[in-house]
Amino acid sequence: MTEITLVVKQGCETCxxxxxxxxxxxxxxxxxxxxxxxxxFPTGLPVEFDASLEQSYRLRIEVVPTLIIQKDGIExxxxxxxxxxxxxxxxxIQFKSDLPKFRPGxxxxxxxxxxxxxxxxxxxxxxxxxxxxxxxNVDDIEIGYDQGWSDGLPVVPPTAERVxxxxxxxxxxxxxxxxxxxxxxxxxxxEKIAINAVLAGCRPEYLxxxxxxxxxxxxxxxxxxxxxxxxxxxxxxxxxxxxxxxAIGMNSxxxxxxxxxxxxxxxGRALQLIIRNVGGGRPGGVxxxxxxxxxxxxxxxxxxETNSCWESLAVEKGFSSEESTVTVFAADxxxxxxxxxxxxxxxxxxxxxxxxxxxxxxxxxQGSDAFLVVSPEHxxxxxxxxxxxxQVKDRLLDLLMIPGEELxxxxxxxxxxxxxxxxxxxxxxxxxxxxxxxxxxxxxxxxSAIIAGWGASGSTGSVPVTRQIQS
Amino acid sequence: MELLDPTSEAMPEGRQPLPRLSxxxxxxxxxxxxxxxxxxxxxxxxxxxxNEQGAITKRFRKPTFTRVAPDALRQxxxxxxxxxxxxxxx
Numbered sequence: 046m047t048e049i050t051l052v053v054k055q056g057c058e059t060c061x062x063x064x065x066x067x068x069x070x071x072x073x074x075x076x077x078x079x080x081x082x083x084x085x086f087p088t089g090l091p092v093e094f095d096a097s098l099e100q101s102y103r104l105r106i107e108v109v110p111t112l113i114i115q116k117d118g119i120e121x122x123x124x125x126x127x128x129x130x131x132x133x134x135x136x137x138i139q140f141k142s143d144l145p146k147f148r149p150g151x152x153x154x155x156x157x158x159x160x161x162x163x164x165x166x167x168x169x170x171x172x173x174x175x176x177x178x179x180x181x182n183v184d185d186i187e188i189g190y191d192q193g194w195s196d197g198l199p200v201v202p203p204t205a206e207r208v209x210x211x212x213x214x215x216x217x218x219x220x221x222x223x224x225x226x227x228x229x230x231x232x233x234x235x236e237k238i239a240i241n242a243v244l245a246g247c248r249p250e251y252l253x254x255x256x257x258x259x260x261x262x263x264x265x266x267x268x269x270x271x272x273x274x275x276x277x278x279x280x281x282x283x284x285x286x287x288x289x290x291x292a293i294g295m296n297s298x299x300x301x302x303x304x305x306x307x308x309x310x311x312x313g314r315a316l317q318l319i320i321r322n323v324g325g326g327r328p329g330g331v332x333x334x335x336x337x338x339x340x341x342x343x344x345x346x347x348x349x350e351t352n353s354c355w356e357s358l359a360v361e362k363g364f365s366s367e368e369s370t371v372t373v374f375a376a377d378x379x380x381x382x383x384x385x386x387x388x389x390x391x392x393x394x395x396x397x398x399x400x401x402x403x404x405x406x407x408x409x410x411q412g413s414d415a416f417l418v419v420s421p422e423h424x425x426x427x428x429x430x431x432x433x434x435x436q437v438k439d440r441l442l443d444l445l446m447i448p449g450e451e452l453x454x455x456x457x458x459x460x461x462x463x464x465x466x467x468x469x470x471x472x473x474x475x476x477x478x479x480x481x482x483x484x485x486x487x488x489x490x491x492x493s494a495i496i497a498g499w500g501a502s503g504s505t506g507s508v509p510v511t512r513q514i515q516s
Numbered sequence: 517m518e519l520l521d522p523t524s525e526a527m528p529e530g531r532q533p534l535p536r537l538s539x540x541x542x543x544x545x546x547x548x549x550x551x552x553x554x555x556x557x558x559x560x561x562x563x564x565x566x567n568e569q570g571a572i573t574k575r576f577r578k579p580t581f582t583r584v585a586p587d588a589l590r591q592x593x594x595x596x597x598x599x600x601x602x603x604x605x606x
Contacts, residue, residue, distance in 0.1 A: 173520060175520040175521050175522075175525070176520070176521040176525050177518050177519070177520060177521070178518070178519050178520075178521055179517070179518050179519075180517050180518075180519065181517075183517075185517055188517070188519065194522055194523070202517065202519050203519050203520045203522055204517070204518065204519060204520070205518065205520060208520050226524070229524060229526060231524030231526055232524070233524075237522065237524070240520050240521075240522040241522050244522055268582050268583060270582075270583065270584060271580075271581075271582030271583055272582075275582070318522070322522040322523045322524075323522070323523065323524050324524070325523075325524065325526070501580075501581075501582045504580070505580050505582060506580070506582040507582070
């Protein structure tokens with residue numbers, strides 16, 4: 046059985062233009078006519094007034110007029126706007142009219158600003174499984190504090206509309222469970238990630254990055270539970286590589302590690318809020334950090350790949366430059382490294398090595414991993430000398446082979462240190478694979494940054510994890 | 517205003533701690549080293565004190581302090597001890 050559905054609105058000039066055509070269609074068929082803005086248009090025909098826009102939403106109408114043909118309940122064709130040849134071919138009739146042959150349609154009311162998410166919340170809200178909480182006579186910004194959802198900064202109230210809008214950022218189903226979040230070992234759904242992304246202030250297009258970051262920290266080798274529970278400074282840091290970092294406008298340039306970019310700020314924050322709210326990990330609870338670090342509010346940036354002479358972190362990890370990835374790292378805050386005099390790689394490597402030597406403690410070896418964030422003006426020195434990233438790493442690791450006599454307890458008048466038996470050993474500051482390099486930063490400034498990691502790296506603690514971002 | 521709950525919505529059951537041991541003499545006490553430096557120093561002393569009071573001690577060790585104890589280790593402790601002491605040291 047063939048069913049013809051026509052969706053119109055009186056406020057659309059094309060719809061009013063073809064009113065006589067709709068009457069002619071009604072002479073041949075028994076069309077279902079749905080009008081979005083009145084019950085009196087077209088006049089003289091039975092009309093379904095779609096006041097709530099539910100029918101238009103369910104039919105996924107984007108433009109009016111839209112003509113839909115269904116056979117036995119299955120849609121077989123759809124055209125929108127007015128095109129006399131297309132309408133006649135589809136319906137198999139000749140219209141008697143002197144109307145223009147073609148007129149574009151108008152936007153459906155379902156696509157008025159803010160309407161899609163409102164309709165999604167109203168008519169697809171059953172897709173959301175989260176408990177609904179009702180609040181009356183309260184300031185909506187205070188709710189996040191009262192409920193304990195906040196990291197100390199205001200959170201965006203997670204209404205169903207906002208969550209549906211957020212979920213439009215991924216093709217993944219809201220009820221998909223992506224892992225178990227410590228410390229409570231709570232199952233984490235895409236929906237719960239979306240709710241927390243709303244709290245954090247994310248835009249929907251950031252959601253795939255947040256999901257990938259959560260998946261990455263939940264990999265066993267990242268050791269999120271221990272990272273949260275430790276008395277150390279660290280928290281999860283996110284580095285984004287690939288086309289998505291540019292598509293969503295992340296900052297890899299000036300102030301890349303600082304404030305002011307919504308994607309950088311809110312992606313890192315969303316990850317922390319998921320650990321807090323889904324996992325139950327809170328300062329003073331299982332989070333036992335002695336001092337923490339400012340990056341535990343948010344710590345996320347992208348690598349500047351477009352201007353770099355080096356292959357990106359993602360390519361080093363085996364991905365192509367066309368794939369988008371997140372890399373998560375158990376990071377402390379950053380330590381600046383100033384060198385305004387070096388003009389050759391050897392001198393600059395010696396500066397870098399001197400800075401890297403002291404992370405954690407000048408005598409700590411094989412404990413923390415580190416990311417060295419090389420700024421463009423420092424990178425230029427390696428570019429001019431044609432040093433690739435691996436050559437820089439190799440030289441740094443050579444320079445960071447440290448005699449045991451400098452590392453043992455008591456050396457330098459410092460009780461901290463390694464056991465006396467290692468006096469004659471020569472030890473590298475970093476475990477194998479523990480030193481990483483990325484390029485980011487503004488064009489001016491002979492400054493780079495060292496981001497030290499948790500004092501428990503490798504199989505003892507945390508290993509950086511890189512994951513591809515899925516749409 | 518209606519909001520969606522961002523938490524796990526978990527409602528853990530309240531549990532009472534097990535009764536304290538009525539006596540140490542003859543009890544099997546597990547001593548769990550979490551692999552922090554000097555945990556052994558602390559546990560050696562505790563073990564000596566417990567043994568003086570007639571306790572039977574069993575030593576256990578987590579592979580790393582950064583992760584929760586593996587299930588098999590927790591089950592072994594639960595199945596073979598009357599109580600366990602965990603050493604947090606540095």
